Amino acid sequence: MGMFDQMKQAMQMRKEAKKIQAEIDKISYTHQNGGISVTVKGDFSVTQLKIAEEALVEVKAGKTDRFETMLKTVINAAISNVRQQTQQMMQQMMKDGSLPFGK
Secondary structure: OOOHHHHHHHHHHHHHHHHHHHHHHOOOOEEEEEOOOEEEOOOOOOEEEEEEEHHHHHHHHOOOHHHHHOOOOOOOOHHHHHHHHHHHHHHHHHHHHOOHHHH
């Protein structure tokens, strides 16, 4: 493979990587439980965290460990769902031949 072909292939791979990132950026999931709501994007960043008064009952009762457990559970559930969506999207793109290494 000549240098021109390698450059062309690298440019194509960069284009595909941008396409993949754009698709991943579209993924978002909100998980709610016990008055806590967390939204996570496809890049695994938390974009929203809401804590209702009902969730603070545990804290006010001196049970911060229960509140922390609930918070971790909600965050981990949102992340898990986003991870699953991302994996499914990648598998579909590979199956469809949208990714250069899926052909």
